[in-house]
Amino acid sequence: MQDLVVERRADAGGGLSAGRRLWITGQVQGVGFRPFLYRLAQRHALSGWARNTVGEVEVLVCGRLQAVENFAREVVSEAPAIAAPRIRRSEPWEGEAPEGFAILPSAAGATPRIFVPPDYFACDDCLAELNDPADRRFRYPFINCTQCGPRYTIIRALPYDRPNTSMDAFPLCAACLAEYRDPADRRFHAEPVACPACGPRLSWSAGADAAAEARGEQALAACIEAIAAGCLVAVKGIGGYHLVCDAANESAITRLRRLKPRPTKPLAVMFPLEGADGLDRVRQAATPTAEEAALLLSPQRPIVLLARCRGTLSEQLAPGLAELGVMLPYSPLHALLLDALGRPLVATSANISGEPVLTCGDEVEERLAHLVAGCLHHDRPIVRPADDPVWRRSAGALRPLRIGRGGAPAEIELAVPVPRPTLAVGAHMKNTIALAWEHRCVVSPHIGDMGSERSMEVFEQVAADLQALYGVRAQALVCDAHPGYATARWARRQGLPLQEVLHHHAHAAALAAEVPASGPLLVFTWDGVGYGGDGTLWGGEAFLGQPGHWRRVASFRPFRLPGGERAGREPWRSAAAMCWEAAVTWPGCPDADGLARAAWERNLNTPATTAVGRLFDAAAALSGTCLHASYEGEGPMRFEAAATGMEPGEACALPLGLDQDGVLRADWAQLLAPLQDTDLPLARRAAWFHESLALTAVAIYRAVSADAAVAGVGATGGVLQNRILAERMQALFKAVGVPLALPARLPANDAAIAFGQVVECAAAAARER
Incomplete structure (x- = not known):
């Protein structure tokens, strides 16, 4: 807080008195801040007033000097728990002191400081x-x-x-x-x-059965009765609808998985608050650390992935995984449901897979009627969706996997300002968007995957809403360089100046914004696939430099993916392609009719990639863990779970060699045969694979730093959501005396792309000035 310089004058009693006008910014609206100011002024016997302006609170306080100074300190130190105030400006007050302390009507400010x-x-x-x-x-x-x-x-x-x-x-x-x-x-x-x-008010609808409709307390009772009977219901919450059922009812979960359809993707579970700290029921099914417990109980109330206790709840909740997505009731309606039923409930987003969560009752009934026995609605409109946030502990810290309700919009201060108000439209998967002006950047909640009409409708709404709410109209756009992304196509139609940013440059820039460095950063960007500067699909890159100026210094040996995008849901395709490329036999290859091999040999729909995400797919397939995935990342997630708690044994870095462009290439060929070795336990093979990749990252660093200055090292991209890989990389870099930076404010996955696009554009513009 800036130093408070107070005008001193004698009061009627001969002591020093003061008047001060404060402009308080930060998270100060919608958090009970003005009542707090009123009570604080009363406590210190101060007169004056407080009012909302556009995005901040303006305060006048008059009284004894010491009381005014105490007030100014306590405005920050004793603020409400959900507030985050900062005194932006402070100046003496020379007018008459008002009688008493009043809260004035809101006023529009000349310069918006909106939060x-x-x-x-x-x-x-x-x-x-x-x-x-x-x-x-x-x-x-x-x-x-x-x-x-x-x-x-x-x-x-x-x-x-x-x-x-x-x-x-x-x-x-x-x-x-x-x-x-x-x-x-x-x-x-x-x-x-x-x-x-x-x-x-609540209302209950049971589809075509008009006689089953109810309102108020009767609606709540009908919903409770349906869940207790093993039915699946839709419940309208804060940011959208949940699909809800008894988390211990195998038939209800089976029905949910069969009809959504969501055959194996993990389901989040909401637990009743019980015990001294509210977590007694959680501890029957999972083992939260103190830090995880604090996050569960925080005002954000996110989903937190916790180590699960086997045998307490249905294995169907997270098949093949060692963790369970846990959350606590965050609305009064959730509390009423859980208190009445006295048991954990599945509470998963009511949507069509990958789309934004549904917010409209009519749409829920129309699109999900085949799923639910009834819908618990209410008549408070949801203006825009906000899905539940997800967090996971990894590499010594709790890190977000998805930002949403309770934690977004998320504002991040830019070290380098944008030259003009800019809207970054993000990636195709796990989309968020970012609005930036001056030194401020606001990242939206999770929107979803941009492969449907509804996703694009919500994307356009959120883009318009952010600009309207913050009073900032974008004068430029930035998008991913991939020519086929729906968000990029939308940006090209807007008629505004447009800049394209490579997917992995955006990843690197987003992490670099968290790691202030005076020299070049080496950033590993390992993920699924993203459009690369040479027209191939990158995803195993290492860049040296800083935002606005990256040089690709390392990658993996490329291979061609038969079926292109289909490989993301069919891990066997990555495994087969790598075996064909390296002339390694795979007896378990599912390409029985030889069509994929024939297409690969003729180079038909077989784009080249360097993606580490596809290496993990191949490892999951070759090890027998997952040949076909029902959701993005299933194979790698199950392969990670298989390695949990296992020592890696003997592992070594992959061989490195320079290609014709001077880029270091890591050759994955030596991984293929050991992954198929069934004489070794699956857990041992999985741990060995993770260790090999972590050692390869260190080997790349050693090779790069031998020829160039490296001021810091970081790693990001969707693959770095893998806790075992992130922790082994962190430990191995620490062993050579190099701290490894990992994303902390935003997810490592594509949810950070929009922010990275902003950082990249701001840095590039600064270099041109």
């Missing part, structure tokens, strides 16, 4: 009222206060006031209005405030 608040969980105070029969909000599923409840998903415009939210359709009753207007009340200007008399 859009994410959605929050249901706080302990509200949950206590929810379960208090004497409280007028007893069992009301939409209870909230200034410290909890929805934000991002109900805001239509800023400033964040009730008329600018989807709650504008619910006029406050006299009791709620009194709370809303009382600065001493914890619901003062809680914009979603409501009660059973004036707020949103």
Whole structure:
């Protein structure tokens, strides 16, 4: 916080008095900040006022000098838990001191400093009222206060006031209005405030059975009865609908997997709050560390991947994996359901695979009618979707795998400003978008995979909403260099200046923004596939340099993928192609009719790739772990699980050689035969494979640093979500005295591409100036 210089003058009693005007920015709207200021001013006997401007809070405080100084310190040090204030500006006040302290109506500011608040969980105070029969909000599923409840998903415009939210359709009753207007009340200007008399209501729909429809408490009871009976239901939450069923009911889970269809992809489980810290039921099924427990209980309430305890819940929840996606109830409605049923529930996004989560009741009933026995709706509109965030502990830290409800929009300060407001449209898979202006960059929640009409509709909505909410209109666009990406095609149609960024340059730039360095960085970008500078599909690259100036210094031996994109869901294709390329026999190859081999030999739809993700696919297939995948990354995930807890044994780095362009190439051929050796346990082969790749990264570093200055080393890309690989790389680099940087603020996967595109463009523009 900047030093506070206070104007001193004598008060009526002969002591020093002061007046100070503060502009407080950061996360200060939608978090109960103005009531906090009111109480803080009362505590220090200060007069003045506070009001929302566009994106920040302006405050005047007058009183004794020491009290004003204490107020200025405590504005930051004692702020509400979900706030993140920063004093942007402070100046003396020379006018008359007001009587008392008032909260003034919001005012528009000349220069927007907007921070859009994410959605929050249901706080302990509200949950206590929810379960208090004497409280007028007893069992009301939409209870909230200034410290909890929805934000991002109900805001239509800023400033964040009730008329600018989807709650504008619910006029406050006299009791709620009194709370809303009382600065001493914890619901003062809680914009979603409501009660059973004036707020949103539940409704239950059982498809064509009109007689089964119900409202309010009866709707909730009908939903509870359906889940208890083993049915699958759709439940409208904060940022979209969940598909919900009993996590211990094998037949219900089987039905969900068969009809969605989602045959093997892991399912998230929501646990009831029980015990002193709320995690007693979680610990019956998983073993959270203290850090993981704290994240589970945080206001974000994300899904956290935890080591599971076998035999406690259905193996169908995460087939072939050693972890379980765990979350706690984050809305009052979830709390009511879990308290009534007293058991963990599957709570997976209600969507068509890969698409954004569904938010509209009519669309849920139309598109998912074949799945569910009924739908628990409510009439508070969801303005835009926000899927559940996902985190995992890896390489000594908790790291995001997906950003969403409770943690996004995520703002990141840019070290190098963009020359003009820029919208980065991200990648094709795991899409997020980023809006940047000056030194600010805001990354959207997870949108999804861009292969459907609905995905593009939500993409366009979020792009428009970010610009409208932050009051920033993009004057330039940046997209991936892949000519076929739907997001890139959209960007080309907009008629704005457009810059293309290579997929893996964006990966490298996103990580480099987290690793300030005075010299060149060596960044490994290992993932599935991305369009490369030579027109092939990269994914096993190492770049030396800094954002805006990368030199490809290392890669893997390329091989041709029979079937192109089909290889992502058919790991055997990568394995077969590598065996054909290296003249290694694979008796288990599924290409019984020889069609794939014939296409490969004739170079028909067989794009060349260097992707480490495809190496993992091949390893999963050759080891017998996974020949066909029902979801992206299934083979590598199951192969990682097979290696968990196993020592790697004897392993060595892959051979390196320079190609004609001076790029180091790691040759994977020596991996193929040992992966098929069934005399070795699967766990041993899996651990050995991971170790070989980690050792190869160190070998690449040694070779590069022998000829060029390297100021730091990092690794990113979807493959670095693999905990065993990330931790072995980190340990091996540490052993040679080099810290390895891994993504911490954004996921290592393609969710970081939009941010990396912004960083890359800003750096390139700075070099031109």
